[in-house]
Amino acid sequence: MKKNVVVIGYGGMGGNFHAARALKSDVLNLLGVYDIDEKRCAEAQEKGIFVYDSLDAVLADERVEIVIVAVPNDDHLGIVVRALEAGKHVVCEKPVALSLDELDQMIAASKKSGKLFTVHQNRRFDEDFRLIKKIVDEGVIGAPLRIESRVHGSRGIPGDWRGMKKHGGGMMLDWGVHLIDQALQIIKEPISKIHCTMTNYTNKEVDDGFYLTITFASGVEYYVEVGTYNFISLPRFYMKAENGSAMIRDWLGSAEISKCKYWYEGEVKPVQTAAGLTKTMAPRDIVSTENFEIEPEKFDVHDYFRNFCRAIDGEEEMLVKHDEARLVMRVMELAFLSAEQGTTVDFSF
Numbered sequence: 001m002k003k004n005v006v007v008i009g010y011g012g013m014g015g016n017f018h019a020a021r022a023l024k025s026d027v028l029n030l031l032g033v034y035d036i037d038e039k040r041c042a043e044a045q046e047k048g049i050f051v052y053d054s055l056d057a058v059l060a061d062e063r064v065e066i067v068i069v070a071v072p073n074d075d076h077l078g079i080v081v082r083a084l085e086a087g088k089h090v091v092c093e094k095p096v097a098l099s100l101d102e103l104d105q106m107i108a109a110s111k112k113s114g115k116l117f118t119v120h121q122n123r124r125f126d127e128d129f130r131l132i133k134k135i136v137d138e139g140v141i142g143a144p145l146r147i148e149s150r151v152h153g154s155r156g157i158p159g160d161w162r163g164m165k166k167h168g169g170g171m172m173l174d175w176g177v178h179l180i181d182q183a184l185q186i187i188k189e190p191i192s193k194i195h196c197t198m199t200n201y202t203n204k205e206v207d208d209g210f211y212l213t214i215t216f217a218s219g220v221e222y223y224v225e226v227g228t229y230n231f232i233s234l235p236r237f238y239m240k241a242e243n244g245s246a247m248i249r250d251w252l253g254s255a256e257i258s259k260c261k262y263w264y265e266g267e268v269k270p271v272q273t274a275a276g277l278t279k280t281m282a283p284r285d286i287v288s289t290e291n292f293e294i295e296p297e298k299f300d301v302h303d304y305f306r307n308f309c310r311a312i313d314g315e316e317e318m319l320v321k322h323d324e325a326r327l328v329m330r331v332m333e334l335a336f337l338s339a340e341q342g343t344t345v346d347f348s349f
């Protein structure tokens with residue numbers, strides 16, 4: 001049987017994504033939405049969606065089983081805790097909180113109420129991420145030495161609350177949270193160090209991008225870069241591994257792999273540079289490398305809520321677990337600290 005859901009916040013994510021998808025879901029039944037903005041409420045009503053007149057009314061409705069929280073980041077805490085206290089299961093948008101302390105208050109409310117609470121880390125279903133993870137998991141080119149994960153745009157931060165500190169704006173909280181969550185799904189090792197610098201090319205109040213290196217216990221580095229002032233974009237993923245290199249250029253593209261067959265080559269043909277010939281930087285040939293592509297697989301984003309509903313019924317573990325959300329939050333906190341101090345910081349929890 002479908003589970004009754006209400007979406008709080010009928011904006012970009014609450015309206016276009018959650019409410020729209022809940023209407024097409026095989027596991028969710030959209031009872032209605034609630035938004036503090038009358039214009040947004042009118043838009044929902046025009047689409048035939050029931051609009052609650054207050055958060056209290058949502059929480060008092062005994063039919064509501066799941067509350068999805070899709071409001072600006074600084075309003076997550078209060079709504080999540082109230083919904084859990086009212087006996088609802090809660091899915092909160094990312095970044096789930098503005099600090100680890102806030103997140104821990106949410107987790108405590110979930111434990112106290114016995115209701116499930118999780119974070120909408122929907123980019124675990126992104127094809128590019130799944131593809132690089134598969135290459136790592138299957139050891140296609142051996143263990144990774146360094147992975148670089150980038151997203152680049154050129155229009156700065158969207159001109160809404162995302163540019164304001166008090167609402168939890170900035171690209172670390174907006175995009176960093178996705179890419180760090182992905183990193184921690186790929187490299188399952190303790191973290192040893194964090195180094196981050198943040199940029200303010202287009203916005204002085206909050207970061208409009210950052211350069212973050214997470215160093216893991218074995219020494220493998222995972223580099224995350226978010227840029228909103230890049231008129232030429234670098235590839236989405238680049239990986240150096242024990243036996244070769246991999247690159248995924250675009251969100252939906254295939255992976256290009258160059259796998260080392262023979263480390264030593266008979267004859268290296270030098271390449272011409274302005275200052276002369278170099279063998280060191282000359283490209284490999286097809287005798288010593290094997291070059292091929294791996295196509296991405298398609299994933300169904302509805303699987304996120306299918307999993308959550310099965311978790312409510314005790315049939316599966318929740319996809320996004322509390323410990324995982326806490327680790328992502330801690331990495332972001334230490335990234336801010338590293339950027340502020342201009343130093344590399346040891347990872348601590």
Ligand SMILES: NC(=O)c1ccc[n+]([C@@H]2O[C@H](COP(=O)([O-])OP(=O)(O)OC[C@H]3O[C@@H](n4cnc5c(N)ncnc54)[C@H](O)[C@@H]3O)[C@@H](O)[C@H]2O)c1
Nearest residue numbers: 009010011012013014035036037040070071073093094095
């Ligand atoms: N998972 C993703 O891929 C993804 C993508 C975009 C946004 N988000 C997240 O979704 C959340 C919302 O972002 P958005 O882009 O939809 O913002 P938005 O500004 O488009 O919409 C937010 C909506 O919440 C309403 N609102 C604000 N405070 C409220 C309150 N206290 N009670 C009820 N409604 C309230 C606003 O009126 C607005 O309609 C953020 O946390 C954001 O980070 C996630």
